[in-house]
Amino acid sequence: MMSFYGLPIGVNKHMDFFRARLLWQENDQKKKYHLVKWSEVCRPKDMGGLGIQNLTHMNKALLCKWWWKLYTTEGLWQDIILKKYIRNKNLGSVSVKQGDSQFWREILKHRDHFTSLCKFTVGKGDKTRFWEDWWIGSAPLSKNLPRLYDICFDKKKTVKEILDNGIDNMHFRRTLTRDSRVLWEHIKEACSSVTLNEDNDEVKWTLTKKGVYTVKSFYRHLIENGIRYPHLYTWKIKMPPRVKVFMWLALKNSILPKDNLLRRGWKGDDKCPFCGHKENINHLFLSCSVTRLLWNILKCAFN
Numbered sequence: 001m002m003s004f005y006g007l008p009i010g011v012n013k014h015m016d017f018f019r020a021r022l023l024w025q026e027n028d029q030k031k032k033y034h035l036v037k038w039s040e041v042c043r044p045k046d047m048g049g050l051g052i053q054n055l056t057h058m059n060k061a062l063l064c065k066w067w068w069k070l071y072t073t074e075g076l077w078q079d080i081i082l083k084k085y086i087r088n089k090n091l092g093s094v095s096v097k098q099g100d101s102q103f104w105r106e107i108l109k110h111r112d113h114f115t116s117l118c119k120f121t122v123g124k125g126d127k128t129r130f131w132e133d134w135w136i137g138s139a140p141l142s143k144n145l146p147r148l149y150d151i152c153f154d155k156k157k158t159v160k161e162i163l164d165n166g167i168d169n170m171h172f173r174r175t176l177t178r179d180s181r182v183l184w185e186h187i188k189e190a191c192s193s194v195t196l197n198e199d200n201d202e203v204k205w206t207l208t209k210k211g212v213y214t215v216k217s218f219y220r221h222l223i224e225n226g227i228r229y230p231h232l233y234t235w236k237i238k239m240p241p242r243v244k245v246f247m248w249l250a251l252k253n254s255i256l257p258k259d260n261l262l263r264r265g266w267k268g269d270d271k272c273p274f275c276g277h278k279e280n281i282n283h284l285f286l287s288c289s290v291t292r293l294l295w296n297i298l299k300c301a302f303n
């Protein structure tokens, strides 16, 4: 289902509500603290989460597989889509029309994010947008030359349309300033070395080494914010899952010693019941005299 339809926000929230409850609540009906933010729980383990799926991102990554199919392969399904929705437009310029199916509307929402992660090699030039796709230089021309892009007509035109029409016939809404003119001359020069041919435009996905789209690569990209989780070994040790999750919580400083409980509005004595020092996560695991004794016994027992 998630690869055919966009998950409505309400449904998503509802599912997350129950999934979170399943995780934190266990069997009894008593309300329990949610110890780690849900968005963090839903990260892959090597990004510090529990590896529970983020449904919004997975939904998007699955839907974008259709774009990959449309851009890189031919077949009956693609023909139907082209005839039904695209007609005289092209993949990059088509937009939502009245009467379009829900499936197509959802897919269209994600096109620009998808194409922003692709690198195009021009053949016929009919699937590559001149300004908005990355086919020349180090990024899309719209990114590298935002001022020219702002004042150009034909923002959505393909490389083929622009080159067939003659790049000298490209018009702008204002007369170009001296700087812009110099830039534009550079672009024209670069374009003059491009010759269109009968091959299909080639699309490479920039998030995988082989240049081929994978749901996983996009999913991870959507979640990623540069954080790498340094404690991956906790998942590799042979222990019951329950203990692993507990260690994961402890490393995130998300278990509930008394100092954390106090911060959440709990009322009570914040002293360690064994030694009378203030109880916090470090005390509980490392510095309390009882803990130290326990570690020593374990060390002797297991050598």
Ligand SMILES: [Zn+2]
Residues within 6 Å of the ligand: 272, 273, 274, 275, 276, 277, 283, 287, 288, 289, 290
């Ligand atoms: Zn203590």
